[in-house]
Amino acid sequence: xxxxxxxxxxxxxxxxxxxxxxxxxxxxxxxxxxxxxxxxxxxxxxxxxxxxxxxxxxxxxxxxxxxxxxxxxxxxxxxxxxxxxxxxxxxxxxxxxxxxxxxxxxxxxxxxxxxxxxxxxxxxxxxxxxxxxxxxxxxxxxxxxxxxxxxxxxxxxxxxxxxxxxxxxxxxxxxxxxxxxxxxxxxxxxxxxxxxxxxxxxxxxxxxxxxxxxxxxxxxxxxxxxxxxxxxxxxxxxxxxxxxxxxxxxxxxxxxxxxxxxxxxxxxxxxxxxxxxxxxxxxxxxxxxxxxxxxxxxxxxxxxxxxxxxxxxxxxxxxxxxxxxxxxxxxxxxxxxxxxxxxxxxxxxxxxxxxxxxxxxxxxxxxxxxxxxxxxxxxxxxxxxxxxxxxxxxxxxxxxxxxxxxxxxxxxxxxxxxxxxxxxxxxxxxxxxxxxxxxxxx
Ligand SMILES: Nc1ncnc2c1ncn2[C@@H]1O[C@H](COP(=O)(O)OP(=O)(O)OP(=O)(O)O)[C@@H](O)[C@H]1O
Numbered sequence: 001x002x003x004x005x006x007x008x009x010x011x012x013x014x015x016x017x018x019x020x021x022x023x024x025x026x027x028x029x030x031x032x033x034x035x036x037x038x039x040x041x042x043x044x045x046x047x048x049x050x051x052x053x054x055x056x057x058x059x060x061x062x063x064x065x066x067x068x069x070x071x072x073x074x075x076x077x078x079x080x081x082x083x084x085x086x087x088x089x090x091x092x093x094x095x096x097x098x099x100x101x102x103x104x105x106x107x108x109x110x111x112x113x114x115x116x117x118x119x120x121x122x123x124x125x126x127x128x129x130x131x132x133x134x135x136x137x138x139x140x141x142x143x144x145x146x147x148x149x150x151x152x153x154x155x156x157x158x159x160x161x162x163x164x165x166x167x168x169x170x171x172x173x174x175x176x177x178x179x180x181x182x183x184x185x186x187x188x189x190x191x192x193x194x195x196x197x198x199x200x201x202x203x204x205x206x207x208x209x210x211x212x213x214x215x216x217x218x219x220x221x222x223x224x225x226x227x228x229x230x231x232x233x234x235x236x237x238x239x240x241x242x243x244x245x246x247x248x249x250x251x252x253x254x255x256x257x258x259x260x261x262x263x264x265x266x267x268x269x270x271x272x273x274x275x276x277x278x279x280x281x282x283x284x285x286x287x288x289x290x291x292x293x294x295x296x297x298x299x300x301x302x303x304x305x306x307x308x309x310x311x312x313x314x315x316x317x318x319x320x321x322x323x324x325x326x327x328x329x330x331x332x333x334x335x336x337x338x339x340x341x342x343x344x345x346x347x348x349x350x351x352x353x354x355x356x357x358x359x360x361x362x363x364x365x366x367x368x369x370x371x372x373x374x375x376x377x378x379x380x381x382x383x384x385x386x387x388x389x390x391x392x393x394x395x396x397x398x399x400x401x402x403x404x405x406x407x408x409x410x411x412x413x414x415x416x417x418x419x420x421x422x423x424x425x426x427x428x429x430x431x432x433x434x435x436x437x438x439x440x441x442x
Contacts (some may be wrong), residue, residue, distance in 0.1 A: 014236065014279040015270045021233045022267040025260075028073060031229060034222040035071050038213055042075045045211040046186075049090060049146050050082050055186025057170050059154075059208045062215030064192045065258030069095060069152060071215075072190060076150065089145025095152040095190065104161035108132045111149065115139035133164065137178045146184050154189035154208075155196035167204045195363070217257020223249035227262045235270060240281050244269065247286045261297075265289045291392070298388060298396035301366065309349060311402050312341050313357035317367055317384050318393045319410065322417035328384040330355070344405035358384065390414060 021027045032039065045056045060068050076092055083090035093114045101107035106124065112135045113121045122135065140147050149169075151157065157165065170187050172180045189208050191197075197205055218226065228245050248269065252262035268289035273281040302311050316337035320328035323336075334351045341348045349357075361367040369382045386393060394414055397406050407413075 013274065015239050015274045015281065016234060017236045018233055019267065021230045022263045022270075025069070029070060029229070032067065032071055032074055033226045033229065034218065035067055035215075038067075038071055038215055039075060041211070041213045042071065043078075045213070046075065046079050046148075049079065049148070049186070050086060050088055052088065054184045055146050055148055057187045057208055057210040058189070058213060059197065059211070060188065060190045060213045060215065061194060061197075062192065063194075063217055063256055063258065065256070065260035066215045066217055067259065068190050068192070068215050072150060072152075072188065076148075079148075083146075089143075090148070091143045091145065092148045092150065094148075094150030094188075096150065097152045097156075098158070099153045099156040101158055101161075103129075103158045104164060105129045105132055107158060107161050107165070108136050112136050112139055115143065129160070134179075136169075137172055137180050140172070140183045140185060141180045144183050146186065148186045148188060150188040150190070152190045153192070155191045155193035163201065163204060166200070167207050170207055218253065218259065219257065220246075220250045220253035223253050223257070223259065223262055226259050227252075227266060230263055231266055234266070235281070236279075239270075239273070239279055241283060243283045244281050244286055247283055248290075251286070251290045261293065264293055268293055294388065294392045295395045295399070298392055299399050301364075302396055302400035302402055305364070306361075308346055308402075309341075309353070310357050310360055311397075311400075312344075312346060312405060313337055313354060314361055314366055314386075314393070315397050315402060315405060316340055317358070317361070318386050318390050318397075319407070319413075320384065321386060322390050322394075322410075322414050324413070324416060330358075330382050330384070333358070333384055340405040340407070343407075344402070346405070390417070 021029075042058070042060075045058050049055045060072060062068055072095060080090060080092060082088075093111060096107075096110065096114075098107065101110065105127075108129070109122045109124065109132050112132060116122070116139065122132065127135075154166075166187065166189070168175070170185050172178045172185060173183065187208065197209060200208070224246055227249050231240060231245050244266070248262050248265040251265060252258055255261060265286060266289075269281050269285040272285040272288050273279075276285075301314075306314060313333070316333050317328060319336045319340070320332040323332070326332065330351070334354050337354055338348045358367060358369070362369060365387060367384055367386055369384050372381050372383055391414060394406065394410055397403065
């Protein structure tokens, strides 16, 4: 019982010493672990700047949370330090996150403003896109020397900036129509969409990909070192049980090899420990944290990343998997998809469209498929699976705006799926009222 006369806030924290290092990207590490090879490729690509050659364009890619931005910033700072020591003219802009810009105009305007004084900033509208490009060229020529522009999440670059920016800008010096004569421009693009380069025009591809640096996921041992470094700063001495960091590292390695996720697990585990009024973070807290984080991540997919049709397809695939007695074939997924779309008053698309949605989900790593040959009968069929635990997916769906699409007995079906009590129940063909009984689509 809470005594309402008391103030429940605590002014002390028995668990955390300094939370900042665990917080999302607001902390720059002093040490970068396990990226020696990538750093040396980076240094090699930028070495030209220090000795007076033209800068290279560099494309940095790899999955999320594997140190692309952290390494880029570290290398950038070292390059600036060296250039200053050697008196080499160098002006670096960024990393600028392309996700924040909707058009070439807004992206270029913000770059121009990076060069300009506060009292001389460009307004958000009022010029043509060609005009703002001209301003950018003028600013670049005015600072002269080497100008490096670092664009993060370059896969989100506004489509109308793709060619002008990624191809024309690095060549502006050679183009007689620009005022750039002495400045040398180098572009560094960072992306976690591995397919991004494939969709670029070949000439843009070869410009940006002059040098490519690939970052792979971390393994459990590497994550253990990295998470250990952050945990030492973030937690009070002696509060972490020995297994906490290795377990958080093992979980994140199993998932995506992503540091950010490991840091979130540690932070959440610490919070569970704090809520339990103890002064030790245990393995159990890490397990609890992992479960919550997985549901939260899936919830983000439902709310932010997936279109409503993709979300329904994802949910239908999950239902098809937990459904007793048969496989998650395209037909089954389609039946369930149409039923939940209909029962939640959303448009029902064709089976051909469903293939597209499944394909998109598989590109995002949420769904995978296995092809089965039907032997002498001929033909083949696809069996679908989800990459996350169906329990977490259903929990996330129930917390999301798609909760009205989750059949009311889904949890019960899930329970029997988990208990492996496959029943003989036939697949519900939605036109058959008897079969509709398996799922309660309301
Ligand atoms: N090798 C490492 N050593 C120390 N800290 C690291 C290392 N790799 C990643 N980090 C830390 O992990 C977090 C995520 O890394 P970072 O932002 O660089 O990932 P990213 O690959 O750029 O991800 P995204 O593509 O999502 O932007 C940051 O706090 C970063 O400082």
